[in-house]
Amino acid sequence: MAPLLEVNDLSIGFGNGPSVVDGVSFALNAGETLALVGESGSGKTLSCRSVLRLLPDAAQMRGGSIRFNGAEGAVNLLSLPEKKMRAIRGDRISMIFQEPMRSLSPLHRLGDQVAEVLRLHRNMGRRAAKRAVLEQFEKVGFVDPLRAWKSYPFEMSGGMRQRAMIAMAMVAKPELLIADEPTTALDVTTQAQVLGLIRSLQAETGMGVILVTHDLGVVANMAQRVVVMNKGRVMERGDAQDVLGSPAHPYTAKLFAAAPM
Template identity: 50%
Template sequence: MPADDVLLEIEDLRTHFLLDDGVVCAVDGVDLRVRRGETLAIVGESGCGKSVMARSILRLVDPPGQIEGGRITLHRQDGPVELVGADKRLLRQVRWRDIAMVFQEPMASLSLVHTIGSQIVEAVRLHENVGKAEARERAIDMLERVGIPKPRHRVDAYPFELSGGMRQRAMIAMALSCRPSLLIADEPTTALDVTTQAQILELLRDLQAEFGMAIMLITHDLGVAAQVADRMAVMYLGRVVEYGAAEQVLAAPRHPYAQALLRSMPRLGRASRTRLAAIRGMVPPPFARPDGCTFHPRCDSAMAGRCDTVTPSSVVVGDREVSCLLYDDEQQEREERR
C-alpha cells in the first residue's frame, strides 16, 4: 500500500476533445491524490475541467473526448488497479463497487422508466451475490438512511414522482448501495435550495463517517468547500494549480489564481457588504491556451520573459503543492544553497 494511505492517484492526466475547429485540452496534466476516508474538494471557475476530470476517472467521457495520457491508479485493499487502460470488465467492477458518482442533475443518471428501488436492486445485484428480496431490503434501508420518508412506499416510486431534493437523496442512496470506497460528487447540491443543500451536505458527512468512504466533492462554492473539505485542489484551465489542506489553502492561498479566486467569491463569515474583487481579464477561449503558465495574462505577479514562456511544474511549498514559477524560483534557490 502506498504511503499515507492514498486511495486514488491521478498522474499527468490529459483528456482532450478533438473537434473540427481544433483540440480542446479540457484536462491537461492533472496530478491529484485522494486519501482513504477524506473529503477532497475540487474548486475552480466554470470550464476549468472539473467535470471532465471526474468523468475521466470512471472513463465516462464520450467521443470526441478521449484520454490522451496519464495514469489513474486505484489502490484497492487487495492491490492497485490502473483505470486508464482498464478493460470493460474491470471498469464494470470498479463502477459502483469501488467508485460511485453523483451528478448535479439526478435525472441525467437515474433511469426514468424504472422505479428507484429496481435501479438500486439492479446495481446491488450486479456486484454482489444477493437475492432480489435481500437487495430490495437493502434499497429500503438505504432510502431510509438518506432521509427519504416512507421508504417502503417510495422504493416503488419513479424518479419523476419525487421532488428535486428527494431525487438527489435517491441518487445518493443508489451510489452508496454498494458501499464504494470513493464517492465522486459533482456539484451535488447546486440545483437545490439552501436548506436542502445543507441537509444533503450533512447527510454526506454522516454517511462518510458511517461507511468510512472518501469523497471527491466538486463545487464552485467555496463556502461548501470550507464546510466539508479536508483537502482542496484549485483548478485552472485543465490543471491543478494549488493542492493542500483545505483550511490552510482557504486561509492563505499561495497561487496567484487561487488568491484571486478566493477574493472573488463570497465566503461564510465575511461581512456581506465587503466588495468582491473580479479576477482581471477573461478565461481564454478553449482553442487558444496561452503559452507558458496559462494564467499569466491575468496574473498581477507575472514575470515577463518567464511566465509567458515556461510552463510551471508543481513544486512543494511548505504544506502544499503549487504550480507557479514564483515558487519555482524559491525552490531553485533553496536547492542551489544546499
C-alpha cells in the same frame, strides 16, 4: 501507505483542439475528502469522469494514469479491461452526478434502479436489496421511503431525484465516492443531512471522497485538502485550511473573493 487514488499528468482533449484537461495531478487518501473547485468549464467534472472512464465518445485520453489502490489491490483504471471496469463502477467507486435525470432511467421505478446495484455487485436477493434500499432512502431524507421506491423519476422533484442518485451511489458502501455538486438541488436542511451522511459513511468504512463544488462553505466543512482548477490546469493545491485562509495563487484569491463563504 499508498494513496487510495493517484491521478498523474492527466490530459484530455477533443478533435484537433488543445487539451481541455492538461497535466492534471492529484492524490486522495482513504477516509479523506478532497475538494475540486474552480469556475464552470475548468475541467473538474471531466477529470472526475475519467476516473470511471465515463467520458464523451469524442473525448481523447491524451496522456496520464489513474491508479486506484483499493482493497483488492492496485490497478491503473485507464488500462483496465472494460469487463473489470464495469465491476468497479457503482461498487468500489461510485459517482453522484450533477444532473440525475441523465443517470436515472425514466422507464424504471427508483427503488428497482437503486436495488440493481446491490443485486449486481452484492448478489443480494430482491427482499434483502429492498430492505437495504429503503433504509438508504430514509437516510438521504425521503419522508416516505416506500413511496419513493415505487415512484418513477419524472414523478419526483429535482431535489427528490438528487436524493435517489445519492442513495444509489452510497448504497454499496464504495471505497471511493465522487460527488459532483451533490447538494445543488437540495434545501439547506437536506444538504446538511446528506453531507452528514457522507461523513458518517466515511467514518464507518474509510471511504475516500472527491467533492466537486462551488460552495466554499461546504469545502470548509467537509474537505481536508483542496485542488483549484482553471482552464484545465491545476492552479493551486494544499490543505483546505491553508488554501481557504491564505490562497497563494492570484487566481485562487480572485475566485474566493467572488464567492465568499
